[in-house]
Amino acid sequence: MTVNADTHDAGANTWRSLPAAQQPEYPDAEALRDVIADLESYPPLVFAGECDQLRDRLGAVARGEAFLLQGGDCAEAFDQVSADQIRNKLKTLLQMGAVLTYAAAVPVVKVGRIAGQYSKPRSKSTETRNGVTLPTYRGDSVNGFEFTEAARIPDPERLKQMYHASSSTLNLVRAFTTGGYADLRQVHAWNQDFVKSSPSGQRYEALAREIDNALNFMKACGADPAEFRTVEFFASHEALLLDYESALTRTDSRTGKLYDVSGHMVWIGERTRQLDGAHVEFASRISNPVGVKLGPTTKPEDALALIERLDPERTPGRLTFVARFGAGKVRDLLPELVEKVTASGARVAWVCDPMHGNTFEAASGHKTRRFDDVLDEVKGFFEVHKALGTHPGGIHVELTGDDVTECVGGGDEIFVDDLHQRYETACDPRLNRSQSLDLAFLVAEMYRG
Numbered sequence: 001m002t003v004n005a006d007t008h009d010a011g012a013n014t015w016r017s018l019p020a021a022q023q024p025e026y027p028d029a030e031a032l033r034d035v036i037a038d039l040e041s042y043p044p045l046v047f048a049g050e051c052d053q054l055r056d057r058l059g060a061v062a063r064g065e066a067f068l069l070q071g072g073d074c075a076e077a078f079d080q081v082s083a084d085q086i087r088n089k090l091k092t093l094l095q096m097g098a099v100l101t102y103a104a105a106v107p108v109v110k111v112g113r114i115a116g117q118y119s120k121p122r123s124k125s126t127e128t129r130n131g132v133t134l135p136t137y138r139g140d141s142v143n144g145f146e147f148t149e150a151a152r153i154p155d156p157e158r159l160k161q162m163y164h165a166s167s168s169t170l171n172l173v174r175a176f177t178t179g180g181y182a183d184l185r186q187v188h189a190w191n192q193d194f195v196k197s198s199p200s201g202q203r204y205e206a207l208a209r210e211i212d213n214a215l216n217f218m219k220a221c222g223a224d225p226a227e228f229r230t231v232e233f234f235a236s237h238e239a240l241l242l243d244y245e246s247a248l249t250r251t252d253s254r255t256g257k258l259y260d261v262s263g264h265m266v267w268i269g270e271r272t273r274q275l276d277g278a279h280v281e282f283a284s285r286i287s288n289p290v291g292v293k294l295g296p297t298t299k300p301e302d303a304l305a306l307i308e309r310l311d312p313e314r315t316p317g318r319l320t321f322v323a324r325f326g327a328g329k330v331r332d333l334l335p336e337l338v339e340k341v342t343a344s345g346a347r348v349a350w351v352c353d354p355m356h357g358n359t360f361e362a363a364s365g366h367k368t369r370r371f372d373d374v375l376d377e378v379k380g381f382f383e384v385h386k387a388l389g390t391h392p393g394g395i396h397v398e399l400t401g402d403d404v405t406e407c408v409g410g411g412d413e414i415f416v417d418d419l420h421q422r423y424e425t426a427c428d429p430r431l432n433r434s435q436s437l438d439l440a441f442l443v444a445e446m447y448r449g
């Protein structure tokens with residue numbers, strides 16, 4: 001076995017001379033330096049070879065031969081690193097993957113927003129409640145959610161907690177995905193707690209029976225491939241906190257290239273994708289597959305310049321553009337981007353994030369999203385690609401395996417007045433399990449169409 005990505009390199013720190021948006025202001029610079037030194041000595045969370053494998057899979061997405069399903073929490077939380085929470089999330093993604101693979105008849109690349117999604121970019125740096133103003137919550141890797149002065153002070157020790165929480169999560173995810181739980185013959189078991197109570201659970205059960213029949217038929221014909229017993233699953237998060245990401249960036253002993261070994265894939269967010277900024281510089285140095293969120297202000301020149309910086313060798317699978325325009329804008333703004341990028345000869349994977357352009361505040365004060373808007377943005381995304389003859393490469397969604405009430409609509413019909421019942425997100429509203437499955441069925445229909 002190759003010993004991958006285990007030495008540190010100065011190239012991981014070139015971002016330090018550039019403006020870095022959305023970074024915490026730590027009160028104690030020395031404490032931060034000590035934490036960085038500790039993180040630099042920690043073992044990698046993923047191997048460079050696994051990142052290459054994901055890049056190859058995403059290359060198939062870019063070529064139109066596979067579909068990316070990327071999803072998970074808006075913000076993971078340290079107190080939610082439990083077997084139940086991790087299994088529920090994974091179960092939802094496996095069910096969505098089964099629906100998309102079977103109903104759309106396409107290989108599905110499964111990537112979690114998991115094992116590292118602890119940091120949040122925010123629109124405002126402060127939050128005011130009842131006349132008290134405090135620094136905003138920026139994710140468990142930075143400060144505490146509790147609305148107290150002490151909790152909201154950024155604490156670099158949290159970066160180490162993030163590493164350990166990511167490591168425990170990834171350990172369990174690896175056990176679930178390779179230790180029998182993700183065996184396709186378990187396709188019914190993933191639904192057991194769900195089928196009776198929900199229309200999407202019942203629809204899934206019917207599909208699971210068809211999958212079962214197909215597996216039995218194949219077995220009777222003498223085919224029982226090992227690929228059905230485990231599932232390839234990758235971890236991703238936003239590379240927001242550059243002190244953390246660069247401390248976990250190592251030189252791969254096979255190739256001499258740098259890899260960010262905090263996750264298989266990392267992405268740059270809409271608020272940090274400045275061409276002359278630190279995040280793009282950092283991402284340009286690593287060899288992982290990289291995503292960039294593109295919001296409605298993105299100009300074709302920006303997209304082309306990002307390709308030049310992040311994918312100069314035009315390697316399919318290296319760069320994924322995650323469009324998050326909003327249902328009302330995707331049909332107007334996406335075509336020119338896709339057209340010009342395609343005309344430039346670049347082969348990026350195009351993925352739709354139908355969440356971040358569709359957030360609004362309900363009268364109750366809850367941040368929410370309408371399932372119909374989410375669906376409409378995905379529809380618009382598919383329409384644009386169909387009209388241009390390009391490939392709608394996947395979806396990127398915020399979801400949970402729990403029965404939360406954070407987004408309105410879906411087959412189980414959550415109303416605005418229900419939001420307070422189980423509103424548990426630390427930041428943005430997520431689709432619950434039933435809404436996630438509904439979405440998978442509808443996306444499979446669109447893909448097939």
Ligand SMILES: O=C[C@H](O)[C@H](O)COP(=O)(O)O
Nearest residue numbers: 074120121122123124427428
């Ligand atoms: O998840 C994404 C962002 O962190 C989030 O949308 C920002 O939310 P805010 O506008 O409440 O800061």
Ligand SMILES: C=C(OP(=O)(O)O)C(=O)O
Nearest residue numbers: 121269270271293324356
């Ligand atoms: C912050 C996020 O999205 P965006 O950068 O698109 O706003 C996110 O996906 O968590």
